[in-house]
Amino acid sequence: MVIIREATPDDAGQIAPLINLIYDEMQLDELEDVPEGDLLKVIRAAYRTPTYLSGAATTVVAEINHQIIGVAFGYPDKNEDTVDAVLTKISRRVKSFQTQPLTPDPEAFKNEWYLDSIAVDPNYQGHGIGSQLLRALPRFVKNTGMATIGLNVDFTNPSAKRLYQGHAFETVGTMMIGDHRYYHMQRNLKRATAMAS
Numbered sequence: 001m002v003i004i005r006e007a008t009p010d011d012a013g014q015i016a017p018l019i020n021l022i023y024d025e026m027q028l029d030e031l032e033d034v035p036e037g038d039l040l041k042v043i044r045a046a047y048r049t050p051t052y053l054s055g056a057a058t059t060v061v062a063e064i065n066h067q068i069i070g071v072a073f074g075y076p077d078k079n080e081d082t083v084d085a086v087l088t089k090i091s092r093r094v095k096s097f098q099t100q101p102l103t104p105d106p107e108a109f110k111n112e113w114y115l116d117s118i119a120v121d122p123n124y125q126g127h128g129i130g131s132q133l134l135r136a137l138p139r140f141v142k143n144t145g146m147a148t149i150g151l152n153v154d155f156t157n158p159s160a161k162r163l164y165q166g167h168a169f170e171t172v173g174t175m176m177i178g179d180h181r182y183y184h185m186q187r188n189l190k191r192a193t194a195m196a197s
Contacts, residue, residue: 060073115151
């Protein structure tokens with residue numbers, strides 16, 4: 001049985017390889033010469049911070065038999081700078097990042113809870129884990145007082161775009177992150193609730 005819950009600092013070691021999958025997909029030039037172990041170290045440290053765990057941001061995990069098989073991470077748009085600063089600060093402490101610390105591009109639109117990252121263990125992809133995380137998110141987002149969830153999906157990933165459309169996300173714009181073009185999609189929680197009733 002899949003359990004969806006908020007992450008704890010003890011989950012960081014299992015979350016890091018899942019988030020690393022996203023960095024691999026993004027193929028960011030600034031990470032080309034960074035050893036994978038160093039990036040994992042930075043991600044692990046970030047997911048142990050109060051900022052990432054129910055502080056300025058929320059991390060939700062999908063778990064089976066104490067194994068984390070999926071993660072969703074996001075925050076209200078007004079907290080983006082605070083959240084990004086954590087990665088920058090932690091990366092400065094790692095030798096391979098000292099000349100170029102991690103400095104994420106702005107990705108959130110105004111007045112939304114931004115789903116920064118969602119990843120599923122490759123062994124569990126195609127089993128509905130991403131959908132379970134997406135269905136659970138409104139419960140956590142409503143606690144922040146936000147009524148809209150936003151996310152970005154790569155132009156080259158039509159299957160992910162279809163998944164989000166199936167969860168009531170609509171394309172509202174586009175943006176560049178690194179050297180990739182993304183659709184920006186949003187889901188209005190009030191409208192989705194009204195349609196469900």
